[in-house]
Amino acid sequence: MPAPKQRKIALMGYRSVGKSSLSMQFVEGKFIESYDPTIENTFKKSLRINSTDYELILVDTTGQDEFSMFPSQYSLDVHGYVLVYSIENLKSFEVVTALYDKLVDITGKTYFPSVLVGNKSDMHKCREVPAEDGRKLAEKWKATFLETSAKHNVSVSQVFQTLLNDIERADGNEKPNCSIN
Numbered sequence: 001m002p003a004p005k006q007r008k009i010a011l012m013g014y015r016s017v018g019k020s021s022l023s024m025q026f027v028e029g030k031f032i033e034s035y036d037p038t039i040e041n042t043f044k045k046s047l048r049i050n051s052t053d054y055e056l057i058l059v060d061t062t063g064q065d066e067f068s069m070f071p072s073q074y075s076l077d078v079h080g081y082v083l084v085y086s087i088e089n090l091k092s093f094e095v096v097t098a099l100y101d102k103l104v105d106i107t108g109k110t111y112f113p114s115v116l117v118g119n120k121s122d123m124h125k126c127r128e129v130p131a132e133d134g135r136k137l138a139e140k141w142k143a144t145f146l147e148t149s150a151k152h153n154v155s156v157s158q159v160f161q162t163l164l165n166d167i168e169r170a171d172g173n174e175k176p177n178c179s180i181n
Contacts, residue, residue: 007164008057008077009163010081014089014095015062016086016089017086017119020041021150027058054164056160080163085118087129093128093129096116115159117147121147122151
């Protein structure tokens with residue numbers, strides 16, 4: 001039996017946007033109410049899609065801002081990026097735009113597999129970032145845009161499913177048409 005294909009995914013964004021919550025919800029199926037700032041965590045999830053085994057390695061990064069130094073490990077051996085902002089925090093949307101620009105500078109690529117995520121969709125009454133702004137930014141980046149709620153597990157697996165499809169397509173592999181349960 002061949003070894004599973006490893007795919008490393010970095011989750012990046014401003015502090016308190018829900019990067020860890022998205023990771024925990026996807027990998028362990030639970031939401032943690034309390035907030036404990038992340039230094040850096042790594043999560044692993046094994047899955048089988050169309051008879052291909054994958055091991056996803058999720059690098060849950062510390063919260064960044066537009067002035068953060070960009071650690072090189074976030075660009076080395078990373079197959080795709082989940083760029084997360086909170087729909088209730090305009091600053092987080094501005095920061096994710098700056099992070100994308102830093103990724104372009106560091107990788108030297110104008111395209112890399114990525115998903116732009118507007119998290120905390122359950123907080124729609126406090127919305128500061130219109131969904132249309134997220135859609136337009138993702139379109140500019142040639143990325144997928146999704147709004148999620150890690151708290152209510154809305155579209156969480158779709159983030160990783162979509163990104164895995166994009167990674168495989170970018171690697172020249174057949175699109176796995178995956179569905180993660």
